[in-house]
Amino acid sequence: MEVISINNIENYEGKEVEIRGWLYNKRSSGSIKFLIIRDGTGFIQATLIKSEMEKEAFEKIDGLEYESSIKVRGLVKRENRAPRGFEILVRNIEIVHQAWEDYPLSLKEHGTGFLMNYxxxxxxxxxxxxxxxxxxxxxxxxxxxxxxxxxxxxxxxxxxxxxxxxxxxxxxxxxxxxxxxxxxxxxxxxxxxxxxxxxxxxxxxxxxxxxxxxxxxxxxxxxxxxxxxxxxxxxxxxxxxxxxxxxxxxxxxxxxxxxxxxxxxxxxxxxxxxxxxxxxxxxxxxxxxxxxxxxxxxxxxxxxxxxxxxxxxxxxxxxxxxxxxxxxxxxxxxxxxxxxxxxxxxxxxxxxxxxxxxxxxxxxxxxxxxxxxxxxxxxxxxxxxxxxxxxxxxxxxxxxxxxxxxxxxxxxxxxxxxxxxxxxxxxxxxx
RNA sequence: UCCUCGGUAGCUCAAUGGUGGAGCAUCCGGCUGUUAACCGGAGGGUUGCAGGUUCGAGCCCUGCCCGAGGAGCCA
Incomplete structure (x- = not known):
């Protein structure tokens, strides 16, 4: 399986790939979960669907903290509902490092003074x-x-x-x-x-x-x-x-x-x-x-x-x-x-x-x-x-x-x- | 160095001198297409520090500390 960079994901539509990066954000809707992965070259949505993967793999990410480092393997799909027009349909996720639970930066509302300290x-x-x-x-x-x-x-x-x-x-x-x-x-x-x-x-x-x-x-x-x-x-x-x-x-x-x-x-x-x-x-x-x-x-x-x-x-x-x-x-x-x-x-x-x-x-x-x-x-x-x-x-x-x-x-x-x-x-x- | 504004929950901000709140974040629960997701619940505070005025101070006064913007100088 090829390890790819997010910035050229459009070249891999329909292929199984691996992305090595960090967890930027996650959203869940019960039986479907969305992870936003960043790898330094870009950001991509990774989608987990309960009915289409093993239970253990689906539940593995439940306690995953922001900025945990992970390897995501799955299928690259063109998907209009995804932020960049592409997403990865996840088969498996390998947790490289579970980040501590107190990552100080949230996704919104920080002043520049606070951000500069971090x-x-x-x-x-x-x-x-x-x-x-x-x-x-x-x-x-x-x-x-x-x-x-x-x-x-x-x-x-x-x-x-x-x-x-x-x-x-x-x-x-x-x-x-x-x-x-x-x-x-x-x-x-x-x-x-x-x-x-x-x-x-x-x-x-x-x-x-x-x-x-x-x-x-x-x-x-x-x-x-x-x-x-x-x-x-x-x-x-x-x-x-x-x-x-x-x-x-x-x-x-x-x-x-x-x-x-x-x-x-x-x-x-x-x-x-x-x-x-x-x-x-x-x-x-x-x-x-x-x-x-x-x-x-x-x-x-x-x-x-x-x-x-x-x-x-x-x-x-x-x-x-x-x-x-x-x-x-x-x-x-x-x-x-x-x-x-x-x-x-x-x-x-x-x-x-x-x-x-x-x-x-x-x-x-x-x-x-x-x-x-x-x-x-x-x-x-x-x-x-x-x-x-x-x-x-x-x-x-x-x-x-x-x-x-x-x-x-x-x-x-x-x-x-x-x-x-x-x-x-x-x-x-x-x- | 000078001028102006500010400092309240982890973050961003409310609160006529009269019981300190909200959103986000965190934790618990729900949800099969979310877009900084959403819905329900919970926990979370020596209001920058030290004095003062007052029956009573987050709020008024004095001093200090820290931050932001600007001036001067420059790229």
Missing amino acids: RHLWLRSPRQNAILRIRAEIVKAIRDFLDQNGFILIDAPILTPSACEGTTTLFETNYFGDKAYLTQSGQLYNEAAAMAFGKVYCFGPTFRAEKSKTRRHLMEFWMVEPEAAYLELEESNEIQEKLVAYLVEQVLKNKPIELDLLERDKARLQLITPPFPRLSYDEAIEILKANGSKIEWGDDFGGEDETILSNKYEKPVFIHRYPLKCKAFYMKPDPQRPEVALCADLLAPEGYGEIIGGGQRIDDYNLLAEKIEEHHLSRENYEWYLDLRKYGSVPHSGFGLGIERTVAWVCGLNHIRETIPFPRMLNKIYP
């Missing part, structure tokens, strides 16, 4: 399963896109000797008696890699010790950061819009069942095709002022400002050429207008806000040295970074795409915390 069990639910499968698809799409477009994976270190950008708070750790910090960006190392390999990206976790407590923030999150030599701002933007459109396309193509389960409006995602609109910071300020925002030229956008801007478009929108003082020290000033940076952020639609931040980097040695001093950064820590401007400096650009925010947008979630298996949130690190 995140290790919550992952078993259909909704969490769908979200994390979409996350995996997005990660795969990003890697495929970059690999197919000549980028090579060159990962940056997690433990770093100093701040990459200096501004945000870092997690400090002890490195054999010296201070070290968990990375908040692979950016600077990427620039070194880009001068060695041309087009590179790093993909990994990053850490911010900011005491942020909002639906858009995690202490630990994942970022993909491409960086390329001889790449100028607008060329970088073009890569970004193609990348974002591609990952949306791949999710639509490969994860339609998961999107439906999340009740995501797929029509909104189908609109995500290049080119994306481009708005200068100056234009954005005018729009915000016209909408009643108190923002002034030189301010960075707040969450509400981003929402106003992104709601104006069906596609993600680039906001480019921010005031230099809003941005990191390595951002290259626009030669036409030195008060603004050659940079662009990408705001996702439907109020999801910033998913990409990127820009062109300073390639002149003297200017970069000045900026390092201006930002009170330790020159000693950045000698290697300055070297990149001494030996074959070229115009170069890159960007960072936040995985969790992207997943939240594609899935249509109102909070980022469900987009990562075990979110690290303010004052909360269990489980």
Whole structure:
């Protein structure tokens, strides 16, 4: 008898199969019993009919607790009355492990705070399963896109000797008696890699010790950061819009069942095709002022400002050429207008806000040295970074795409915390 | 760090200052097509903690703890 996965059960209609999984739910009507089995790839109804099986096998499951692990053997039937259009007519069930009777999660009515304490069990639910499968698809799409477009994976270190950008708070750790910090960006190392390999990206976790407590923030999150030599701002933007459109396309193509389960409006995602609109910071300020925002030229956008801007478009929108003082020290000033940076952020639609931040980097040695001093950064820590401007400096650009925010947008979630298996949130690190 | 809201059964929530309830979950019983099944019955409580006001506090007051949302900052 063949052991099969629930997600391709339709290929086995009329065949005897075995499913290895867990008991998700059960319903009984006396002489007919329904079990909902999950195996990690999907959920399927298993039906037991008293008159069609041995008494012992029929009664075996009476005391079976939720989440008990079981092997179910039976006939795959097309059945309109079953949730997925298919069910298994059970011949026999083998109980692998009888779960304890106090499984804490019931099938309805839990608050997120409670569920987060049981995140290790919550992952078993259909909704969490769908979200994390979409996350995996997005990660795969990003890697495929970059690999197919000549980028090579060159990962940056997690433990770093100093701040990459200096501004945000870092997690400090002890490195054999010296201070070290968990990375908040692979950016600077990427620039070194880009001068060695041309087009590179790093993909990994990053850490911010900011005491942020909002639906858009995690202490630990994942970022993909491409960086390329001889790449100028607008060329970088073009890569970004193609990348974002591609990952949306791949999710639509490969994860339609998961999107439906999340009740995501797929029509909104189908609109995500290049080119994306481009708005200068100056234009954005005018729009915000016209909408009643108190923002002034030189301010960075707040969450509400981003929402106003992104709601104006069906596609993600680039906001480019921010005031230099809003941005990191390595951002290259626009030669036409030195008060603004050659940079662009990408705001996702439907109020999801910033998913990409990127820009062109300073390639002149003297200017970069000045900026390092201006930002009170330790020159000693950045000698290697300055070297990149001494030996074959070229115009170069890159960007960072936040995985969790992207997943939240594609899935249509109102909070980022469900987009990562075990979110690290303010004052909360269990489980 | 600041602002707002909240904390009552395992969970989600009710309860004019006057005997703390419901749905789900659990246990028992019933049901041959259930769809977070349904129907009947039972058990389940130091109302976050510590004080205070009152004849009487889940409810009013003070302090603390914890949680949620938001601000700042950012992806």
